[in-house]
Amino acid sequence: MKSIIWILLFFLSCGLNAQKGDLNLSRWHNSDKVEASQFQMIRKLKLQCLLSNDNDNIFIELKIEDHAIQERILREGLTVWVNMDGMEVKKLGVRFPLGSENQGGHRKADHSESHSIQDESAVNLIAHANTIELKGFTNEEQRHFPSDNHDNFRGSVKFDEAGILYYKLVMPIAKLPVRNSRGGHGAMPFTLGIEYGTLPAINKQGGNRGPKPSSLFHSGSSGSDGARLYWINNVRLATSK
Numbered sequence: 613m614k615s616i617i618w619i620l621l622f623f624l625s626c627g628l629n630a631q632k633g634d635l636n637l638s639r640w641h642n643s644d645k646v647e648a649s650q651f652q653m654i655r656k657l658k659l660q661c662l663l664s665n666d667n668d669n670i671f672i673e674l675k676i677e678d679h680a681i682q683e684r685i686l687r688e689g690l691t692v693w694v695n696m697d698g699m700e701v702k703k704l705g706v707r708f709p710l711g712s713e714n715q716g717g718h719r720k721a722d723h724s725e726s727h728s729i730q731d732e733s734a735v736n737l738i739a740h741a742n743t744i745e746l747k748g749f750t751n752e753e754q755r756h757f758p759s760d761n762h763d764n765f766r767g768s769v770k771f772d773e774a775g776i777l778y779y780k781l782v783m784p785i786a787k788l789p790v791r792n793s794r795g796g797h798g799a800m801p802f803t804l805g806i807e808y809g810t811l812p813a814i815n816k817q818g819g820n821r822g823p824k825p826s827s828l829f830h831s832g833s834s835g836s837d838g839a840r841l842y843w844i845n846n847v848r849l850a851t852s853k
Contacts, residue, residue: 636663636801636844636845636846636847636848637848637850638663638664638665638670638847638848638849638850639662639663639664639665639850640664640665640666640850640852640853641664641665641666641669641671642853646662646673648675650662651673651675654842656842657681657806657842658676658678658681659674659675659676659677659678659681660674660675660676660677661673661674661675661844662674662675663804663844663847664850665785665849665850667785668784668785668786669782669783669784669785670782670783670785670788670849671780671781671782672692672779672780672781672782672783672804673778673779673780673781674777674778674779674780674806675776675777675778675779676776676777676778676779677775677776677777679775681808682777683737684808684809685709685711685769685777685779685808686709686711686712686734686737686738686740686741686769686777687711687712687713687737688711688713688714688808688809688839689707689708689709689710689711689714689808689809690707690708690709690711690779690806690807690808691705691706691707691708691747691805691806691807691808692705692706692708692781692783692804692805692806692807693705693803693804693805693806693807694706694783694788694802694803694804694805695802695803695805696788696789696790696791696800696802696803697802697803698800698801698802698803698845698846699803700803700805700843700845702747702805702807702841703748704747704748704749704788704789705746705747705748705805706744706745706746706747706765706767706781706783707744707745707746707747708741708743708744708745708759708765708767708781709740709741709742709743709759709767709769710740710741710743710745711740712736712737712740712741715740715743734771738769738770738771741759741769742758742759742760743756743757743758743759744756744757744758744759744761744765744766744767746765749787751787752787763784764784764787765781765782765783765784765787766781766782767779767780767781767782768780790802790849799848799849801845801846801847801848802847803843803844803845803846803847804843804844804847805841805842805843805844806841806842806843806844807839807840807841807842808839808840809839809840
């Protein structure tokens with residue numbers, strides 16, 4: 613009887629681990645129309661995520677229902693870090709949006725005032741989400757450019773009628789240091805970091821190492837500025853439809 617119980621627990625554990633790893637396997641990007649069922653919840657991030665790719669681009673899409681997280685992203689910005697060495701080091705990053713509080717000439721919000729992401733100010737916050745900043749891309753001459761590109765990094769944020777914030781970042785594979793697998797089938801796994809909050813600090817070596825992961829999806833504070841950094845390890849691109 614005990615043997616049967618141990619066998620059942622073993623298969624249950626394998627099933628849970630497989631579900632946990634599903635997010636690491638990028639889907640093939642067939643269409644810009646995304647079904648709600650395709651997103652996967654990351655409870656530590658308080659948002660839902662979908663990773664997909666085609667032969668040319670990697671698509672990172674987020675669905676954010678939490679109003680506090682919506683506001684942090686729009687006011688303080690979000691950075692997607694990419695490391696092809698499989699390490700949790702902030703060397704290559706795409707910051708979008710910059711955050712309305714981090715743009716020149718824009719007055720920082722008075723946090724003593726009561727404001728809601730659901731009021732009319734949401735329109736202004738979305739209007740400021742129109743610029744992409746590249747970090748650590750030494751081969752790119754232009755570091756700041758509009759987010760509505762067709763042949764470069766591009767992104768968008770928008771609310772639906774229910775007040776849910778949808779985020780999309782498109783990264784051209786040709787502009788990333790993707791490493792081919794030894795067998796010649798697809799790319800080597802890599803690491804993605806999602807950081808929202810105030811502008812992250814960079815150390816003298818050009819990177820800022822996050823905390824040691826304790827699980828596949830790791831969360832932790834990046835420093836005294838209050839930004840939050842989360843790593844997704846072992847991301848694998850889809851090789852066919």
